[in-house]
Amino acid sequence: MHSTATLICSLGHAATTDELLGLGVTPSLLRTAIQHGTIVRAARGVYLCSHADRDQWNAATAHSRISCLSALRRARVWAGLDRSLHLQLPAHTGGSRPGRDRSGQPIRFHWANPRFQGATQRSWLVSPMEAVWQAIHCLDEEHAIACLESAVHEGFLTIDQVRTLCGQAPARLRGGIRELEFTAGSGMETVVRRRLRHVGYSVVAQVSVAGIGDEDLVVEDCVAIETDGEKWHGADRFHADRIRDLKTEALGRRSIRLTHDQIFYEWETTLAAIARIVTDAQRGRSRRFGRILTRLDDPL
Numbered sequence: 001m002h003s004t005a006t007l008i009c010s011l012g013h014a015a016t017t018d019e020l021l022g023l024g025v026t027p028s029l030l031r032t033a034i035q036h037g038t039i040v041r042a043a044r045g046v047y048l049c050s051h052a053d054r055d056q057w058n059a060a061t062a063h064s065r066i067s068c069l070s071a072l073r074r075a076r077v078w079a080g081l082d083r084s085l086h087l088q089l090p091a092h093t094g095g096s097r098p099g100r101d102r103s104g105q106p107i108r109f110h111w112a113n114p115r116f117q118g119a120t121q122r123s124w125l126v127s128p129m130e131a132v133w134q135a136i137h138c139l140d141e142e143h144a145i146a147c148l149e150s151a152v153h154e155g156f157l158t159i160d161q162v163r164t165l166c167g168q169a170p171a172r173l174r175g176g177i178r179e180l181e182f183t184a185g186s187g188m189e190t191v192v193r194r195r196l197r198h199v200g201y202s203v204v205a206q207v208s209v210a211g212i213g214d215e216d217l218v219v220e221d222c223v224a225i226e227t228d229g230e231k232w233h234g235a236d237r238f239h240a241d242r243i244r245d246l247k248t249e250a251l252g253r254r255s256i257r258l259t260h261d262q263i264f265y266e267w268e269t270t271l272a273a274i275a276r277i278v279t280d281a282q283r284g285r286s287r288r289f290g291r292i293l294t295r296l297d298d299p300l
C-alpha cells in the first residue's frame with residue numbers, strides 16, 4: 001500500500017479523514033505519518049502533505065473549498081484583477097470568518113452549496129463548473145466574459161458547459177454573452193477585442209498570416225495588436241516576439257504590443273495611441289491606393 005503522504009499527494013496534497021479512511025488508511029497509520037512529519041493535521045479532519053500551498057492551508061483551516069477566482073487561477077483561467085482568496089463554505093455554516101489570512105491576504109467567503117458537482121471536485125477544491133459559476137457572479141461583465149472565453153481556451157470547460165452556464169447566468173451578462181467568441185488566446189485579448197469593438201472599430205481575432213502564424217487582433221485590417229500576458233510572453237519570448245513584429249511590419253501592417261498595465265490601468269492613453277496608429281495606417285493605405293489609381297489612370 002502507498003504511504004499516507006503519497007495518498008494525500010494523489011488527492012492534490014490535501015485530504016479529509018473520510019477520504020483517507022476510504023482509501024484504507026487506518027487511524028494508527030495517520031498518527032504515525034503525523035509523528036514522522038510526513039503529513040500535518042491542518043484542522044479537525046483535514047490533513048495536508050508538505051506540498052500544500054498557502055491557499056490550501058487557508059481552505060483547510062476554514063473547513064472550506066478553494067472556489068471562484070482562486071480555483072480559476074490554479075487552472076490559469078482568466079480571473080480578473082482581484083487577488084483575494086475566494087473560499088466556498090456550505091450554505092448555513094455558522095461562525096465568524098477572518099477577512100484576511102495570517103500573511104494579510106484578503107479572503108472572500110461564499111456561502112453556497114455546490115450547484116455543479118463533478119468528478120474533478122475535491123474536498124478542498126470545487127468542480128470547474130462550480131468555480132466558473134461562482135466567478136461570473138463575482139466578476140464584472142468585462143471580466144466575466146473574458147473568464148468564460150478563457151475557460152474554453154484553457155480546456156477547463158467545454159463550449160457546451162459554457163453554454164449551460166450562460167443559460168443560467170445573471171441578466172446583467174446577457175449582452176456580453178451574445179458577444180462571446182472562442183477565438184481569444186487570453187483574457188486580456190478578449191478585453192481589448194470587446195473594448196475596441198464597443199468604440200466602433202472593426203476587430204478580427206486570431207488572423208492567420210502566412211509566415212507569422214496567428215495574430216491576436218487585427219484592427220481595421222491595418223494594425224495588429226498583441227496582448228502580452230505573463231503566460232506566453234516571458235523573457236524567453238522576447239526575441240521571438242520581436243522577429244514576429246518585424247515580419248508583420250514587413251507585410252505593411254503596423255504591429256503593437258500591449259501590456260497588462262496599459263490595458264487595465266492606462267486604457268485612456270492606450271486607446272488614444274491605438275486610434276492615432278490606426279488613423280495613420282489608414283491614411284498611409286489610402287495614399288498608396290491613390291498612387292496606384294493615379295498610375296492606372298495615366299494614358300499609356
Ligand SMILES: [Zn+2]
Pocket residue numbers: 008009010012013049050051052
Ligand atoms: Zn503532496
Ligand SMILES: [Zn+2]
Pocket residue numbers: 067068069086108110134135138
Ligand atoms: Zn468569488
